[in-house]
Every structure is written in structure tokens, then in C-alpha cells.
Amino acid sequence: MTEPLAELRSVSKGFPGVLALDHVDLALYPGEIHGLAGENGAGKSTLVKVLSGAHTPDVGELRLHGRPVRFRSPREALAAGIGVVHQELAGAPHLTVTENVLLGRLPSGWGRVRWAEAHRQARAVLDRLEIPIDERVLMGRLSLGRQQLVEIARALVRESQVLILDEPSAILGQHDLEVLFTALRGLRDRGVACLYISHRLNELFELTDRVTVLKDGAHVATEPIGDLSMDQLVALMTGRELVAPSRPVREASAAPLLEVDGLTRAGAFADVSFRVHPGEIVGMAGLVGSGRTEVARAIAGVDHAEGGTIGVRGRTVRMTSPRAALRYGIGLLPEDRKDQGLLMNRSVRENIGLASLRKRSRFGILRGGRDSRDAAALARQVDLRYRGLDQLVRFLSGGNQQKVMLARCLGAESQILILDEPTRGVDVGGKSEIYALMRQLVDGGVGILMISSEIEEIVMMSDRVLVMRAGRLVLELAGDDIEEDQIMRAALVHSVADRQGAVA
Amino acid sequence: MTDTAAERTDAVPTGTASTGGGSGEFLRKWGVLVALILLLVVSATMSDRFLSLPNLLNVLRQIAIVGVLAIGMTFVIITAGIDLSAGSVLAVAAVVTADMVNSNGPLAAVLVAVLVGAGLGLVNGLGVTLGGVQPFIMTLGMLAFARGLAFLYTGGQPIPTTDETFLAIGNGRLFGIPNPALIFLALLVAAYFVLRHTTFGRAVYAVGSNDEAARLSGISVRRVRTTVYVISGATAGIAGLLYASQLGVGTPIAGEAFELDAIAATVVGGTSLFGGQGTVFGTFLGAAILGVLSNILNLTGVNPFVQRLFRGALIVAAVMLQRKDARGR
Numbered sequence: 031m032t033e034p035l036a037e038l039r040s041v042s043k044g045f046p047g048v049l050a051l052d053h054v055d056l057a058l059y060p061g062e063i064h065g066l067a068g069e070n071g072a073g074k075s076t077l078v079k080v081l082s083g084a085h086t087p088d089v090g091e092l093r094l095h096g097r098p099v100r101f102r103s104p105r106e107a108l109a110a111g112i113g114v115v116h117q118e119l120a121g122a123p124h125l126t127v128t129e130n131v132l133l134g135r136l137p138s139g140w141g142r143v144r145w146a147e148a149h150r151q152a153r154a155v156l157d158r159l160e161i162p163i164d165e166r167v168l169m170g171r172l173s174l175g176r177q178q179l180v181e182i183a184r185a186l187v188r189e190s191q192v193l194i195l196d197e198p199s200a201i202l203g204q205h206d207l208e209v210l211f212t213a214l215r216g217l218r219d220r221g222v223a224c225l226y227i228s229h230r231l232n233e234l235f236e237l238t239d240r241v242t243v244l245k246d247g248a249h250v251a252t253e254p255i256g257d258l259s260m261d262q263l264v265a266l267m268t269g270r271e272l273v274a275p276s277r278p279v280r281e282a283s284a285a286p287l288l289e290v291d292g293l294t295r296a297g298a299f300a301d302v303s304f305r306v307h308p309g310e311i312v313g314m315a316g317l318v319g320s321g322r323t324e325v326a327r328a329i330a331g332v333d334h335a336e337g338g339t340i341g342v343r344g345r346t347v348r349m350t351s352p353r354a355a356l357r358y359g360i361g362l363l364p365e366d367r368k369d370q371g372l373l374m375n376r377s378v379r380e381n382i383g384l385a386s387l388r389k390r391s392r393f394g395i396l397r398g399g400r401d402s403r404d405a406a407a408l409a410r411q412v413d414l415r416y417r418g419l420d421q422l423v424r425f426l427s428g429g430n431q432q433k434v435m436l437a438r439c440l441g442a443e444s445q446i447l448i449l450d451e452p453t454r455g456v457d458v459g460g461k462s463e464i465y466a467l468m469r470q471l472v473d474g475g476v477g478i479l480m481i482s483s484e485i486e487e488i489v490m491m492s493d494r495v496l497v498m499r500a501g502r503l504v505l506e507l508a509g510d511d512i513e514e515d516q517i518m519r520a521a522l523v524h525s526v527a528d529r530q531g532a533v534a
Numbered sequence: 535m536t537d538t539a540a541e542r543t544d545a546v547p548t549g550t551a552s553t554g555g556g557s558g559e560f561l562r563k564w565g566v567l568v569a570l571i572l573l574l575v576v577s578a579t580m581s582d583r584f585l586s587l588p589n590l591l592n593v594l595r596q597i598a599i600v601g602v603l604a605i606g607m608t609f610v611i612i613t614a615g616i617d618l619s620a621g622s623v624l625a626v627a628a629v630v631t632a633d634m635v636n637s638n639g640p641l642a643a644v645l646v647a648v649l650v651g652a653g654l655g656l657v658n659g660l661g662v663t664l665g666g667v668q669p670f671i672m673t674l675g676m677l678a679f680a681r682g683l684a685f686l687y688t689g690g691q692p693i694p695t696t697d698e699t700f701l702a703i704g705n706g707r708l709f710g711i712p713n714p715a716l717i718f719l720a721l722l723v724a725a726y727f728v729l730r731h732t733t734f735g736r737a738v739y740a741v742g743s744n745d746e747a748a749r750l751s752g753i754s755v756r757r758v759r760t761t762v763y764v765i766s767g768a769t770a771g772i773a774g775l776l777y778a779s780q781l782g783v784g785t786p787i788a789g790e791a792f793e794l795d796a797i798a799a800t801v802v803g804g805t806s807l808f809g810g811q812g813t814v815f816g817t818f819l820g821a822a823i824l825g826v827l828s829n830i831l832n833l834t835g836v837n838p839f840v841q842r843l844f845r846g847a848l849i850v851a852a853v854m855l856q857r858k859d860a861r862g863r
């Protein structure tokens with residue numbers, strides 16, 4: 031190969047109590063898509079931040095076009111041609127899509143923004159990537175997945191030579207993922223070097239040319255992806271082999287825990303009806319934006335439905351707030367950990383305990399020992415990798431933040447769990463732990479509604495599958511009838527047409 | 535994997551019991567305490583009168599009223615709110631309580647002071663939660679409104695009182711310690727306990743850190759928000775009581791701009807205006823730093839105009855030291 035576009039040489043980066051990168055080497059060549067894999071907390075995001083000027087390395091050297099460089103800020107890295115899409119969304123929700131795409135480089139003349147030109151430019155980029163989003167809409171009104179696509183467009187608009195994507199697929203649906211892949215392949219053909227991080231290993235096989243594996247901050251291997259099997263890759267990441275969980279056959283008992291009938295909210299979903307029984311996992315599949323999250327939020331009392339009823343253990347109830355829902359035994363794991371999930375500036379202990387304060391208190395006074403014991407036990411259940419209950423959540427890696435949210439949700443001991451993308455950003459090992467945990471819960475009589483954009487997850491975990499498209503339930507499958515193809519087809523058919531005419 | 539040996543470390547001044555987070559970690563965590571100690575040492579070398587017990591007790595007595603305000607303010611600011619009306623509410627409580635002493639005796643006066651303060655705080659809280667008015671605006675309105683109430687109530691005249699029991703609250707001593715200082719310390723301990731060991735305290739931090747996450751976790755965000763303004767009103771009521779008692783008069787101009795001193799003490803003590811962070815222990819340190827500073831400047835005879843410069847510079851410097859903490863969520 032030719033000379034690398036960007037290179038890390040023996041780079042180390044430490045935080046108090048942890049060496050996040052330990053003498054790591056990495057070279058990105060023009061025209062390659064380079065995968066980066068590793069467990070939660072392995073140092074992937076830290077590597078991205080070093081490469082993009084957000085962190086300065088403690089030791090080691092950064093090279094661009096063979097010359098050593100030192101970025102003092104992300105701005106400098108950007109100017110040098112390194113575009114990044116970070117793991118956490120960073121868009122400005124109150125600005126339009128156009129402004130987000132062109133942030134910092136809006137076309138202007140005589141000190142005024144030339145809006146027509148700006149919208150045209152943004153449209154051009156979105157079109158080139160085949161992203162079907164209205165450029166004049168406010169960013170905050172888009173689904174997370176859509177916001178992610180906008181951020182990718184932003185990274186691309188600068189014609190960066192190096193493009194880094196930290197788990198872009200974690201919040202993208204299948205269709206949007208294909209949009210992304212097509213765009214990335216196009217960039218590769220134009221000589222861009224791309225670093226792609228994902229915990230969905232099959233994406234690495236589908237998309238990347240080479241893959242680098244990190245473990246506990248250290249470089250483990252860099253191999254052409256064709257030379258590796260899935261098992262080998264997993265073994266490199268985890269240092270052990272994972273047994274794929276098999277799907278047990280379960281008999282759902284008769285009386286449903288949750289009965290949803292004709293649930294409707296204009297513009298989001300219409301006439302949604304289904305049941306969740308104790309002891310079953312109901313998977314909810316569909317594209318991002320098909321209304322799955324909105325249905326979940328309505329059931330958990332976060333938003334109000336306009337029509338239809340929700341029944342819990344045979345009684346029709348009004349979900350006026352998440353607080354009410356929790357009292358009826360409905361717990362929600364929200365899809366967005368930054369905005370709806372975590373107290374970033376507070377400790378692991380406080381975050382885990384938040385939904386079950388009452389249980390660990392008497393007359394409003396917390397029972398300190400119990401509080402800590404419970405939090406530690408829950409952390410252990412989800413296999414959280416952390417340094418102490420007082421550690422601030424913002425210093426955890428992305429996957430571990432997700433586990434904190436899950437631990438909180440479990441702590442409430444709800445009978446009905448609504449899990450919106452439960453394994454988002456969690457590594458392979460962590461996923462199988464979470465799957466085992468979910469099975470254990472349903473064996474104990476809990477009913478789970480699981481929203482997931484990972485079709486394999488849906489197929490593997492669900493006793494029944496509901497497929498949503500454009501705000502409606504379009505298919506229900508059970509037991510051996512659950513098949514990837516059918517789900518995909520139901521989710522996609524007419525999707526383009528549906529998308530434009532939203533739900534009545 | 536993990537044990538919980540470090541369980542109590544959250545009680546540190548800046549409210550960040552963090553593991554991790556960069557080089558200035560120690561400074562951010564213990565910076566306020568270190569600053570106070572430094573200030574004490576420097577002051578001791580500048581004046582031999584400074585370290586005497588009477589002088590230190592005097593400092594404590596002087597910071598008590600603003601300190602009490604700052605306790606309530608800390609609750610409000612942790613929720614990312616602000617209470618600009620504290621000084622005016624103090625004045626209403628001061629005039630009403632002075633009047634009450636004369637007509638109904640000291641016990642009624644004490645109760646009324648707290649209730650009046652809490653009542654005005656409730657109006658603030660409901661304005662913010664039900665009315666949807668921003669805290670800054672709501673309490674700015676109350677700042678003017680409550681001051682007007684105080685003037686109306688008295689017809690602009692101060693209300694003097696001579697009740698011995700009542701005057702003893704602000705001027706007496708117990709075991710040689712001035713009563714206001716004792717009351718301040720007792721309230722500190724109570725507030726510390728509430729913030730640290732109750733579900734309500736957890737909820738206060740949660741609401742300030744991320745209110746949507748708090749709501750989704752089953753916390754009644756409105757109730758928590760409303761309550762912190764009630765608490766701030768109640769502490770303003772107590773402060774008004776102390777004020778009237780100390781001076782022996784309830785005057786409608788009492789406590790003007792005290793809310794700004796209370797905010798200063800709170801933020802110097804490490805509570806972030808962005809919410810979600812802060813402790814009352816920090817607030818105590820903040821109040822102490824500001825109190826010691828003006829004490830030593832007085833002792834050394836520094837021009838009062840120059841004193842203001844020092845004070846202003848100190849507030850900004852203290853917050854700059856903690857800056858890295860205060861961003862984002």
C-alpha cells in the first residue's frame with residue numbers, strides 16, 4: 031500500500047485510575063474502510079478523540095500524510111481534514127438541518143447568511159448521500175437515527191480525507207444503515223480513509239477492509255477482515271469464546287400482563303393493539319421512525335396517547351406520567367441515554383438508584399448501606415465495568431453508560447419491562463449477559479417488550495415479534511414462524527411512500 | 535469488581551466525588567477548602583487580632599444571615615434555578631415578624647416569619663412549575679413585589695420592638711457562641727442531611743442534572759421544583775427573623791441585595807449554576823471565605839471601596855477555578 035493518510039504511533043492516554051490507550055499503533059490508508067473493535071471500555075472512543083484533537087496523547091505521536099502533527103483542538107483536526115461523528119450525538123436541536131450540516135461554514139455575503147444558497151448546499155449533500163430528510167426541519171424534531179444521518183452529512187460536507195465514525199449504527203435502522211454504507215463505499219472509492227467503530231460485528235465483515243482490535247487499551251491485532259472468522263474476531267476482542275445463546279421454547283401463560291388496544295396518536299402511530307404475557311419477550315421490529323419508540327413512550331406514560339386503551343393485569347388504566355406507569359409496574363428503558371436517561375454529572379450510585387428510591391428508604395430517608403449494596407448488586411448483574419459507585423457516569427465508556435441505565439431499570443423491579451434498544455452500544459460479551467438476564471427475568475414471570483433495530487437480536491430473543499411500519503402494526507409472528515426475511519419485508523414494503531405521508 | 539469503601543466521598547465541597555476527570559481533580563474537589571485555609575493563614579499573618587476567638591465568632595455571626603439565605607439558595611441552584619427574591623422576602627418576614635412580636639409575642643412571630651417566607655416561596659415555585667415562568671423572571675418579579683409588600687405593610691416606617699426574648703434570638707449567646715451562628719450551623723446540618731440522605735435530596739440533584747431523566751425515573755419534577763423554592767422562602771423567612779431580632783427593628787429596606795451575596799456564597803462554594811452539582815458544606819465554605827475576606831480587610835483598614843474590588847475579583851476567581859466542572863451534563 032501507499033503511505034498512510036493518518037497514523038498513530040505508540041500513543042498512550044491515561045485518565046486517573048485507568049490507562050485508556052496503551053502504546054497503540056494504527057495506520058489509516060487512503061481508500062480503506064478500517065474497522066475498530068473491542069469490548070466496552072477498551073479505548074475505542076478515546077482513540078477517536080485523540081485522532082480528532084479532543085484529547086492530546088500523553089505519549090506517542092500523530093502523523094498526517096507522514097508528517098507529525100499536534101492538534102490543540104478539534105477545530106484544528108477538522109481543518110486538517112479529519113471529520114468525526116462522535117458516539118454521543120452532538121447536534122444542535124434548535125437549529126435547522128441545514129444549519130447543522132453546514133455548522134460553522136454557512137455561506138454568507140456582507141455579513142448575512144445566504145439562506146437560499148445554504149439550503150441548496152445542504153440539500154445537495156443530503157441528496158448525494160440519498161438521505162431523505164427535509165433540510166428546513168429543526169434538528170430536534172428528527173428521530174435519533176435521522177439526527178445521526180445529519181451528523182454524518184455534516185462530517186462529509188467538509189470533504190474530509192479521513193472520516194471517523196464512532197458507533198454510527200447504534201441508532202440507525204436497517205434502511206438508514208444501507209444509506210450509510212453506500213455513502214461510505216462511495217467515499218472509499220474516492221480515496222477517503224474511514225475508521226468505523228461498531229459492536230455489530232457482522233457490519234465489520236460486510237463493510238470494512240481491515241480491522242484493528244483493542245483490548246484494555248492495548249493494540250491486539252490488525253488484520254484484513256477476510257483473514258478472520260467471526261469466532262476469531264470475538265476471541266481477539268474478549269480473550270474467550272462465546273457460546274451463542276439458543277432460543278428456548280416457552281409457553282406463555284394465559285392472562286396477559288399488558289393489553290394495548292387501538293392506541294393512537296396523530297402523526298406518530300395509529301390503532302396499535304397487542305398483548306404482553308408474563309414469561310414472554312415480545313420483540314418490536316421496524317424502521318427507525320416507524321413509531322415504535324412513540325408507542326413505548328405512550329405505554330410508559332411519557333407522552334399521552336390520544337385514543338385507545340392500556341390495560342395492566344386486566345384493569346384499564348390511564349398512564350398520566352412515568353411515575354404512574356412505574357406504580358403500575360411498567361418500567362421503561364429509554365432509547366436515548368444522554369437526553370432521557372442519565373445524570374451525566376452524578377455518580378453511578380445515584381444513577382442506578384434513581385427509579386427505586388422509595389424501596390431503599392423509610393419515611394423519605396435513604397438507608398445508606400442498603401442503597402450502596404443494591405447499586406453494587408445491580409451493577410454486577412449487568413456486568414458494569416466501573417471504578418466505584420462514586421464514579422461520575424460521564425467518565426464511563428458508552429456501553430457501560432448503557433448498562434447503568436439498564437441497571438436502574440432493573441432496580442425498579444417492574445413486572446412489565448419496555449426496553450428500547452437495550453443493547454445499544456454494548457459489546458458482544460455484554461450483550462450475551464444482558465440476553466441471559468432478560469431470559470432470567472421472564473422465567474421469573476416478567477413480561478418484556480423489546481424494541482430493537484438489530485434484526486438478529488429480534489429473531490434470537492423474541493417469543494413473538496411485532497413489526498411496525500409507518501405508525502401501524504403490520505405483522506405479528508410467533509415461535510418458529512419468526513423469520514428475518516419476513517420481518518424485513520414487512521418493515522420495508524412501501525416504506526418510502528409511507529414515510530412521506532405520515533400517519534393520519 | 536468494586537466495593538464501596540469510598541462511600542462518603544460525596545460530601546466534598548464541589549460536589550464532585552469523581553474518579554477520573556483530568557489533572558486539576560484535587561484542586562476542584564478540595565479547592566474551596568484549600569482556599570479558605572490559605573485565606574485564614576494569610577489573614578493571621580496580616581493582623582494579630584484576626585485569630586482571636588472573639589473575632590472568629592464575630593465573623594461567624596456576621597455571615598449567619600446571608601449564610602442562612604444561601605442554604606435555601608443552594609437547593610434552588612442545584613435544580614438549575616435561581617431565587618432573586620430572597621432579600622425582599624427577608625424584608626417581608628422582618629417587618630411582619632417585628633409587628634407580630636409587639637402584638638402576639640415572640641413564638642407567634644417566629645412561626646409567622648417562617649410561614650410568610652415559605653408562602654412567598656410557594657408562589658415562586660408555582661409560578662415556575664405551573665406558570666411555566668423562568669426562575670430568573672419569576673423571582674425577579676417577586677423581588678420587586680415582595681419589597682413593595684414590605685413597604686406597604688409598614689407604610690415605609692421601620693417597626694421597632696423591645697421584646698427581650700425576641701431580641702435574644704439575634705443577640706444572645708449559647709455556650710459563648712452567638713445564637714445566629716448556632717442557628718446557621720444547625721440549618722446547615724439539617725440541609726446537609728436532607729440533600730445527602732433523603733430521597734428528596736436525590737431528587738433535587740436528579741432534577742438539576744437532567745430533568746427529563748428524572749421524570750422518566752418516576753420523580754415528580756414539579757413537586758421537587760416547587761419545594762426548593764419553598765425551602766428558599768423559608769430560609770429567607772428565618773433570615774428576616776434574625777435580621778429583625780439583631781437590629782431590634784423590622785425595616786422594609788432590610789436585606790437589599792442580600793440575594794446576590796447568597797448567590798455569591800453558593801457559587802464560590804462550588805455549586806454550579808447549570809444545576810446538578812453542589813453541597814451545602816461548600817456553601818458554608820463559600821460564605822466563610824467571603825466573610826473572612828471582608829473581616830480581614832476591615833481589620834487592616836482597607837478602604838471600603840477597594841474592599842468591593844477584592845470581593846468581586848474573588849468571586850470570579852473562585853468560580854474560574856472550578857470552571858471545568860460546571861459544563862454540560
Ligand SMILES: Nc1ncnc2c1ncn2[C@@H]1O[C@H](COP(=O)(O)OP(=O)(O)OP(=O)(O)O)[C@@H](O)[C@H]1O
Nearest residue numbers: 045050070071072073074075076425427428429554
Ligand atoms: N474523560 C474521561 N475521564 C476518565 N476516564 C475516562 C474518560 N473517558 C474515558 N474514560 C475511561 O477510559 C476507558 C476507555 O473508554 P472509551 O470510552 O475509550 O471506551 P470504548 O472502547 O469507546 O467503549 P464503548 O464500546 O463502551 O464505547 C474506560 O475505562 C473509561 O471509563
Ligand SMILES: [Mg+2]
Nearest residue numbers: 075117427428
Ligand atoms: Mg465508545
